[in-house]
Amino acid sequence: MPVALTQVVASISLPLSTVRNLVYLVAIIGFILALKGLGSPKYARQGNQLGAAAAILAVAITFTLPSLRHADKNLILALVAIVLGAAIAVPVARKVRMTAMPQLVAVFNGVGGGAAALISIIELLHLHSLGLKPAVYVTAEVLLGVLIGAVSFSGSAIAFIKLQELITGRPITYPGQQVINGIVGVAIAALIVVSLVTGNIAFVYILLVLALILGVIFVLPIGGADVPVLISLLNSFTGLAVAASGFVLDNDLLIVAGTLVGASGIILTRLMSSAMGRSLPNILFSAFGSVITATGGEEGDASRPVRTGTPEDVGVLLAYARKVVIIPGYGLAVAQAQHTVRELADALMARGVEVFFAIHPVAGRMPGHMNVLLAEANVPYDELKEMDEANPEMSTADVALVVGANDTVNPAALATPGSPIFGMPIIHADEAENIVFLKRSMRPGFAGIDNELLYDPKTTMLFGDAKDTLTKLVAAVAEA
Amino acid sequence: MIGLLTVHVVAAPDYTGIVGYLTVFVLAAFVGIEVVSKVPSILHTPLMSGSNAIHGIVLVGALTIMGEAHGTPQLVLGFLAVFLATLNIVGGFVVTDRMLEMFKGKPNERMKPKGGEPGPGASA
Numbered sequence: 001m002p003v004a005l006t007q008v009v010a011s012i013s014l015p016l017s018t019v020r021n022l023v024y025l026v027a028i029i030g031f032i033l034a035l036k037g038l039g040s041p042k043y044a045r046q047g048n049q050l051g052a053a054a055a056i057l058a059v060a061i062t063f064t065l066p067s068l069r070h071a072d073k074n075l076i077l078a079l080v081a082i083v084l085g086a087a088i089a090v091p092v093a094r095k096v097r098m099t100a101m102p103q104l105v106a107v108f109n110g111v112g113g114g115a116a117a118l119i120s121i122i123e124l125l126h127l128h129s130l131g132l133k134p135a136v137y138v139t140a141e142v143l144l145g146v147l148i149g150a151v152s153f154s155g156s157a158i159a160f161i162k163l164q165e166l167i168t169g170r171p172i173t174y175p176g177q178q179v180i181n182g183i184v185g186v187a188i189a190a191l192i193v194v195s196l197v198t199g200n201i202a203f204v205y206i207l208l209v210l211a212l213i214l215g216v217i218f219v220l221p222i223g224g225a226d227v228p229v230l231i232s233l234l235n236s237f238t239g240l241a242v243a244a245s246g247f248v249l250d251n252d253l254l255i256v257a258g259t260l261v262g263a264s265g266i267i268l269t270r271l272m273s274s275a276m277g278r279s280l281p282n283i284l285f286s287a288f289g290s291v292i293t294a295t296g297g298e299e300g301d302a303s304r305p306v307r308t309g310t311p312e313d314v315g316v317l318l319a320y321a322r323k324v325v326i327i328p329g330y331g332l333a334v335a336q337a338q339h340t341v342r343e344l345a346d347a348l349m350a351r352g353v354e355v356f357f358a359i360h361p362v363a364g365r366m367p368g369h370m371n372v373l374l375a376e377a378n379v380p381y382d383e384l385k386e387m388d389e390a391n392p393e394m395s396t397a398d399v400a401l402v403v404g405a406n407d408t409v410n411p412a413a414l415a416t417p418g419s420p421i422f423g424m425p426i427i428h429a430d431e432a433e434n435i436v437f438l439k440r441s442m443r444p445g446f447a448g449i450d451n452e453l454l455y456d457p458k459t460t461m462l463f464g465d466a467k468d469t470l471t472k473l474v475a476a477v478a479e480a
Numbered sequence: 481m482i483g484l485l486t487v488h489v490v491a492a493p494d495y496t497g498i499v500g501y502l503t504v505f506v507l508a509a510f511v512g513i514e515v516v517s518k519v520p521s522i523l524h525t526p527l528m529s530g531s532n533a534i535h536g537i538v539l540v541g542a543l544t545i546m547g548e549a550h551g552t553p554q555l556v557l558g559f560l561a562v563f564l565a566t567l568n569i570v571g572g573f574v575v576t577d578r579m580l581e582m583f584k585g586k587p588n589e590r591m592k593p594k595g596g597e598p599g600p601g602a603s604a
Contacts, residue, residue, distance in 0.1 A: 024540075027537070031534050031537070032511060032515065034530065034534065035512070035515045035516060035527075035530070035531060035534070036515050038516075038519070038523065038526060038527045038530045038531075039515065039516060039518065039519040039520075039523065039527065040523075041520075041522065041523060044523060044526055044530075044580045045577065045580035045581065047530070048526075048530050048533070048573065048576045048577055048580055049577065051530065051533060051534055051573065052533070052573040052577070055533075055534075055536065055537055055539075055569055055573065058537060058540050059537075059539055059540060059543070059569075062540045062543045062544060063543070065543075065544060065547050066547075067547030067548055068543065068546070068547040073555070074546055074547055074549055074555070074558075075547075077546065077555060077558070077559045077562075078543055078546045078547075078558075078559075078562050080559075081546075081559050081560075081562035081563040081566060082539075082562060082563075082566045084563055084566075085562070085563045085564070085565070085566025085567045085570060086566055086570045088567060089566065089567045089570040089571035089574065090570060090571075090574055092571060093570070093571045093572075093574035093575040093578065094574060094578065096575070098579075098582075101525065101529070101575070101579070104571070104575055105528060105529050105532055105575070107567075107571075108532055108533075108536070108567060108568050108571045108572045108575070109532050109535075109568070111564040111565070111567045111568050112532070112535050112536055112538055112564070112565065112568035112569075112572075114560075114561075114564045115538045115539070115541075115542050115560075115561045115562075115564040115565035115568065116538050116541070118542070118557050118558075118560055118561035118564070119538065119541045119542055119545050119561055121557060122545045122549060122554050122557050122558055122561065123545060125553065125554050125557075126545070126548055126549065126550070126554060129550055129551065129554070137495075137498050231528070232524075232528050235528055235531060235532050235535075238532075238535050239531070239534075239535045241538075242535045242537070242538045242541070243505060243508075245538055245541045246501070246541065247498070247501055247505075249541050249544055249545065250497060250501070251540065251541060251544065252501070252504055253537060253540060254537065254538065254540060254541050255501055255504050255505055255508065256504060256508040257534055257535060257537045258535055258537075258538070259504075259505050259508035259509050259512060260508055260511060260512040260515070260531070260534065261512070261531045261532075261534050261535040262509070262512065263508070263509040263510075263511075263512030263513045264512040264513065264515060264516035264527075264531055265528075265531060266513075267512070267513050267516050267517055268516060268519070268524060268527060268528060268531075271519070271521070271524070272524060275521055359522075361521045361524075366524070366525045366528070368521055368522050368523060368524035368525035368526070368527075369525050371522040371523075371525070372525050372526070372579050372582060375582040376582045384522070386520075386521060386522070
């Protein structure tokens with residue numbers, strides 16, 4: 001019996017390259033299941049862990065490549081780069097605040113695009129150093145990999161800088177912008193054609209530089225509020241760049257993984273833009289040639305009266321309400337007040353007040369971002385209502401408590417056709433009996449426009465840090 | 481006729497590989513679209529972050545190219561490619577896991593962490 005088994009094993013013994021490809025196939029299945037799992041709250045975490053396991057397996061089996069099996073400087077450099085990369089990535093990923101998540105995703109996305117572009121360049125250098133003239137389709141794959149990867153790299157870098165607020169979040173426009181973008185676009189197209197015809201390797205470097213420029217000028221005119229949609233699009237680009245690397249290296253794993261991300265990123269981008277009530281071209285190109293009609297300056301319109309309340313008054317209002325809807329925004333996250341707002345919700349519910357959170361799809365700096373932040377504070381799902389679910393209930397609410405949100409409740413999105421946010425679905429805070437805004441100041445929101453609702457007679461303003469104010473409200477509710 | 485055909489086939493470059501890869505590409509695109517088209521908006525952030533981690537598998541490509549690299553320029557670029565790809569894949573999976581860890585709380589367990597105590601995984 002053992003002899004027979006050995007014979008069977010021997011007779012089906014496969015060449016190592018086939019084993020490697022089979023392991024890659026297992027990893028492909030892992031990635032598809034991972035993406036599928038990420039689509040439901042219940043299996044999302046397992047899905048991600050499955051994806052990580054598939055990735056580890058695929059990377060490990062790659063070291064069986066003949067070229068990586070002997071301890072020369074290639075292997076050592078590769079190992080050093082991995083250790084270095086992991087040593088930087090793990091602490092950063094573990095320590096970053098949840099509010100800074102969009103920036104971090106932008107960074108990790110950009111470096112992936114950069115890696116894909118580099119792979120294409122190295123392969124071309126490698127073929128040339130061997131004296132081989134690559135087939136036209138190989139050159140095309142290389143050029144596409146460099147183009148998409150480099151655009152993703154520099155575009156993500158600018159998106160990071162915008163989200164980190166190192167430069168203004170508003171659209172950056174300058175005279176002749178369309179002309180310049182057009183010239184760069186045409187130059188890239190021409191360059192690709194020339195490279196394909198001549199097969200001259202030097203053109204790749206020019207393409208690299210132009211693609212990096214394209215990434216920058218593509219992202220600059222996109223407003224800060226739209227950057228999350230942009231990151232999703234760039235994520236998709238990186239996926240396609242990785243797929244191009246797969247074509248260059250004849251690697252099915254890279255083709256499938258890259259294409260999965262590329263396709264799903266495009267779908268996700270569309271879902272997000274429809275959540276904002278806008279088309280993708282509108283998000284990407286609306287700043288071109290249009291004048292942003294921002295009424296009010298940095299501090300809003302100081303001459304108009306607003307009603308300012310005290311935490312004590314509002315505490316009583318909340319404590320004796322029947323139904324309170326909390327509408328959180330990015331200001332809540334900035335103040336790290338997600339735990340305090342949960343305390344307030346608990347205190348109100350203990351008194352028999354009906355409380356739920358109304359979550360706008362783009363609350364925070366990323367679609368779904370607010371759900372992550374409130375989940376961090378252990379707010380259960382059933383108290384979170386998505387916009388479509390929450391809006392029919394707004395007219396029966398006694399108090400709409402808007403915590404650090406602004407654009408997502410701005411009626412201008414419905415009523416003012418010239419407004420930059422016109423067409424974005426909003427949470428109808430204006431339909432509630434009373435509206436309470438917790439805000440730092442009268443400054444407009446991320447979109448940079450004034451909010452009529454702040455001046456509404458039903459509105460009470462509580463100025464100050466959201467966390468401080470919420471703490472005072474919890475105390476006031478306890479005493480009421 | 482057969483002779484002509486044979487001559488033609490020998491003279492043309494071999495496109496078998498590329499067509500196979502294109503087939504894989506197209507099928508994968510359909511799978512990708514199918515898999516994410518019904519994701520609820522509460523999971524958009526983790527999904528974006530998770531798919532971001534998946535394209536970190538470009539590390540496999542970076543390692544493959546690193547094995548073939550000859551000469552200083554290729555080695556330097558290869559080192560950079562492996563380093564960047566590692567940032568992508570490791571950072572991507574770790575940050576997604578941290579995000580999803582927060583989603584696991586069940587409605588009735590919420591009263592356990594008292595006061596403003598951060599949930600598990602939060603290290604602010």
